Amino acid sequence: MLNNQRKQHILNILKRDGQVIAKKVSQELGLSEDTIRRDLRELAQEGLLQRVHGGALPASPAVANFAGREEILIESKVAIGRTAAQLIKDGQVVILDGGTTAVQVARHLPRHLQATIVTHSARIVMELVEHPSVEVILIGGRLFKHSIVSVGAAAIEAINHIRADLYFMGVTGIHPEAGLSTGDLEEAYVKQALCKRAAETLVLASQEKLGAASQYVITSLSEVSGLIVEQSVPDDVLLPFTQLGLTIIRAE
Numbered sequence: 001m002l003n004n005q006r007k008q009h010i011l012n013i014l015k016r017d018g019q020v021i022a023k024k025v026s027q028e029l030g031l032s033e034d035t036i037r038r039d040l041r042e043l044a045q046e047g048l049l050q051r052v053h054g055g056a057l058p059a060s061p062a063v064a065n066f067a068g069r070e071e072i073l074i075e076s077k078v079a080i081g082r083t084a085a086q087l088i089k090d091g092q093v094v095i096l097d098g099g100t101t102a103v104q105v106a107r108h109l110p111r112h113l114q115a116t117i118v119t120h121s122a123r124i125v126m127e128l129v130e131h132p133s134v135e136v137i138l139i140g141g142r143l144f145k146h147s148i149v150s151v152g153a154a155a156i157e158a159i160n161h162i163r164a165d166l167y168f169m170g171v172t173g174i175h176p177e178a179g180l181s182t183g184d185l186e187e188a189y190v191k192q193a194l195c196k197r198a199a200e201t202l203v204l205a206s207q208e209k210l211g212a213a214s215q216y217v218i219t220s221l222s223e224v225s226g227l228i229v230e231q232s233v234p235d236d237v238l239l240p241f242t243q244l245g246l247t248i249i250r251a252e
Contacts, residue, residue: 006031007039010056014049018211020056050213052178060172060183060212076206076230077101079251082108084168084204084228087249090114092165095194096124098149099170101204103127109134118162120150120190137162144187151186159193167198169224173213174205176240179221181214188216200225202249207233210241221246 006029014020022040026033040056043049049056081104088094090113096102098121106117106127113134119125120139128136141155169191173181180203182188195201195218205227226247229238238248 003039006036007043010036010039010043011048014056014058018058020049022055025055050173050215052213057175057178057213058211060181060209060214076232076251077104078108079230080204080206080228081105083249083251084202085109087202088113088115088166092116093118093163095119095162095164095167095198097121097168097170097191097194097204098123098147099204101206102168102170105168105204118164120155120159120194121148122150123148141190142186144184146184147187149187149190151184151190155190156193159190159197162197164198165200167194167201168228169195169201169203169218171203171205171214171218172209174203174209174221174227174241175211175213176221176244178213178217180218180224182216182218183214185216188218191218195219195223203227205229207237210237 010020010025013025022033022036026036040049040051044051047059050059077100080101084105085108088109093116096105096117096119102121103123106124109131111132116135116137117128118137118139125136125138128134139150139155139158141150142152144151171180172183182191201224203224207230221244226249227241228249228251231250242248
């Protein structure tokens with residue numbers, strides 16, 4: 001089998017099964033595991049999959065810059081953001097992550113809401129400048145320009161002084177086994193710290209992120225309460241997450 005044929009075979013398995021196990025593919029094709037691992041490395045370099053121990057998972061498509069991500073699945077992000085905003089109650093302290101779906105949460109906060117929003121996203125702050133009764137706490141640090149958020153030791157130190165009721169987490173990958181992930185190591189540390197400071201964490205989960213993985217692990221799914229997903233996500237896609245005991249909130 002030619003190199004390109006092997007790679008296409010691997011991608012077909014990934015699409016069918018949601019994962020690739022290198023040893024199984026090598027046995028199926030009568031090739032060495034080193035050959036399959038080399039193919040996986042090359043496919044990962046092309047952004048077509050995410051390598052993990054023993055094989056590969058689907059790569060998250062949510063890797064564009066902020067402006068580019070704002071153009072992806074706009075309607076689903078609006079629905080998820082609107083539903084998340086409705087969950088915030090007066091008097092709560094709520095952490096709102098960076099990201100394009102989180103922007104929609106900020107935009108849909110009721111004008112009468114009296115709550116405190118903690119964020120490390122300058123983009124979220126700008127959405128809330130004109131909100132009449134929401135107090136905003138901005139976490140500082142080094143600006144990670146790709147996502148327009150603060151990261152680094154200064155951000156984590158400030159986060160450690162917060163005790164929040166609820167955290168809306170943005171991610172690029174949500175996988176039942178590989179957990180929650182993102183494309184930047186420092187951003188992963190900040191999200192992990194935010195999760196630890198909230199009584200409850202809900203993940204803003206647009207469909208293209210379900211079953212996908214990125215390079216840097218944030219935390220396992222056991223550390224969060226549930227997912228907010230778009231209405232159209234099939235039940236079979238969500239089944240692995242409900243089996244883990246996660247609450248699934250469908251956006252209206």
